[in-house]
Amino acid sequence: MKILVLGGGGREHAIALKLSQATPPPELLFAPGNPGMAALGTCVPLAADDIPAVLDLARRETVDLTVVGPEIPLVKGVVDAFQAAGLAIFGPTAAAARLEGSKAFSKDFMARYGIPTAAYQTFTALEPARAFLEKTGAPVVVKASGLAAGKGAVVCTTMAEAREALDSMLGPDAIFGEAGREVVIEEFMDGEEASVFAVCDGDRYVLLPAAQDHKRAYDGDKGPNTGGMGAYAPAPLMTPARLDQVCREVVEPTLAGMRAEGCPYAGVLYVGVMVTAQGPKVVEFNCRLGDPETQCVLPLYDGDLADLFLKAATGRIAASASPAPNGAAAVVVIASGGYPGSYRNGFPIAGIEEAEALPGVQVLHAGTRIKQPDGVLATAGGRVLGVTGRGATLKQALDIAYMGVSKIRFDGMHFRTDIGKKGLAAG
Numbered sequence: 453m454k455i456l457v458l459g460g461g462g463r464e465h466a467i468a469l470k471l472s473q474a475t476p477p478p479e480l481l482f483a484p485g486n487p488g489m490a491a492l493g494t495c496v497p498l499a500a501d502d503i504p505a506v507l508d509l510a511r512r513e514t515v516d517l518t519v520v521g522p523e524i525p526l527v528k529g530v531v532d533a534f535q536a537a538g539l540a541i542f543g544p545t546a547a548a549a550r551l552e553g554s555k556a557f558s559k560d561f562m563a564r565y566g567i568p569t570a571a572y573q574t575f576t577a578l579e580p581a582r583a584f585l586e587k588t589g590a591p592v593v594v595k596a597s598g599l600a601a602g603k604g605a606v607v608c609t610t611m612a613e614a615r616e617a618l619d620s621m622l623g624p625d626a627i628f629g630e631a632g633r634e635v636v637i638e639e640f641m642d643g644e645e646a647s648v649f650a651v652c653d654g655d656r657y658v659l660l661p662a663a664q665d666h667k668r669a670y671d672g673d674k675g676p677n678t679g680g681m682g683a684y685a686p687a688p689l690m691t692p693a694r695l696d697q698v699c700r701e702v703v704e705p706t707l708a709g710m711r712a713e714g715c716p717y718a719g720v721l722y723v724g725v726m727v728t729a730q731g732p733k734v735v736e737f738n739c740r741l742g743d744p745e746t747q748c749v750l751p752l753y754d755g756d757l758a759d760l761f762l763k764a765a766t767g768r769i770a771a772s773a774s775p776a777p778n779g780a781a782a783v784v785v786i787a788s789g790g791y792p793g794s795y796r797n798g799f800p801i802a803g804i805e806e807a808e809a810l811p812g813v814q815v816l817h818a819g820t821r822i823k824q825p826d827g828v829l830a831t832a833g834g835r836v837l838g839v840t841g842r843g844a845t846l847k848q849a850l851d852i853a854y855m856g857v858s859k860i861r862f863d864g865m866h867f868r869t870d871i872g873k874k875g876l877a878a879g
């Protein structure tokens with residue numbers, strides 16, 4: 453089997469690693485991949501969202517299955533293009549990916565099917581939005597409807613913040629451009645968050661272990677929001693009863709609703725869940741796996757991932773299931789000094805081999821590159837590496853991950869020291 457993976461971050465490295473562990477191992481191609489993934493297959497220097505180029509690659513290489521990591525190619529219609537060409541691809545069509553690509557669509561969809569989520573209204577003009585805001589008061593959440601690289605949701609504790617967020621999106625500055633021309637103003641939900649992943653074939657699904665991400669830059673959930681500084685799975689917050697509730701109240705009605713609307717959902721349905729006093733509610737849908745959650749979720753899946761993705765891509769999942777996770781895993785992200793603000797690239801990275809010599813440790817590349825002419829591995833991004841630890845318990849997985857982290861060195865590196873603490877307290 454020949455598989456093409458689109459993307460080149462930590463999530464895609466984790467997908468590639470899991471795919472490579474099948475017997476017999478598939479032949480792997482990556483567009484564009486990264487220096488870590490290069491050890492598992494062939495990296496082709498194409499952007500993941502250059503749809504004509506990746507389609508041409510898949511055809512030329514007679515790829516059996518393409519797996520899409522990031523949301524942008526999905527929202528741009530990579531799945532539609534491959535399907536039109538008769539090629540198997542795992543991910544939702546552009547119409548189905550609107551669940552992530554348009555928060556206005558996804559909120560209206562949830563309202564149509566009674567899926568529990570925060571109360572909201574959608575606006576395209578500043579004046580009525582302002583008037584609504586004055587009526588609702590703070591705390592409140594102001595969100596750009598379109599894709600904004602994870603920066604489009606502003607949780608506002610004061611009215612001043614809320615007015616500013618609204619003005620920045622719908623006012624003359626339009627800081628998110630097109631993505632912020634439509635704005636969702638949403639009720640603030642109080643609670644703990646978790647990420648739930650369902651691998652769907654349009655009709656049935658296989659649930660992966662639920663994870664908890666750590667979005668803030670510093671320990672104690674302090675500092676600015678990031679792409680995610682670490683994660684662990686399974687998250688004790690998502691008890692079997694709550695997971696079951698999310699399946700019945702969210703995943704199943706979403707699959708049924710998307711089918712009824714003529715855009716069946718095949719691919720990963722990522723449910724961002726807030727566990728509130730009234731039970732689990734949807735914070736957002738994403739149309740792909742999470743980063744860094746994937747790095748701790750996939751090691752716990754015991755089956756053949758290529759087979760699962762192929763079945764999902766071709767509508768052949770036998771029956772919906774929630775397999776029990778095998779042990780626990782945690783990932784600690786090591787970031788460049790200054791991230792998520794400005795940072796410098798190009799610092800040599802040492803210690804990866806030492807880290808991976810420890811049992812249970814995997815180092816996943818996110819922002820690295822090979823510096824020429826000397827061929828040295830160097831930093832090339834905000835989130836540089838993810839160190840995954842796997843163990844029988846969450847405590848073991850965390851200890852193993854942090855042992856791995858202790859071996860890695862580069863100038864300015866920073867990481868959180870409290871990944872998984874909440875999970876330990878809850879478990």
Ligand code: AMP
Pocket residue numbers: 570593595602604605607638639640641642645724735736
């Ligand atoms: P989103 O882009 O919609 O996932 O939002 C990003 C983050 O903002 C979420 O992970 C939450 O931490 C927070 N958030 C979004 N919506 C709400 C809400 N209605 N209530 C509380 N927090 C929220």
Ligand code: GLY
Pocket residue numbers: 602665679680738741742743744745
């Ligand atoms: N970890 C958050 C995300 O992938 O959107």
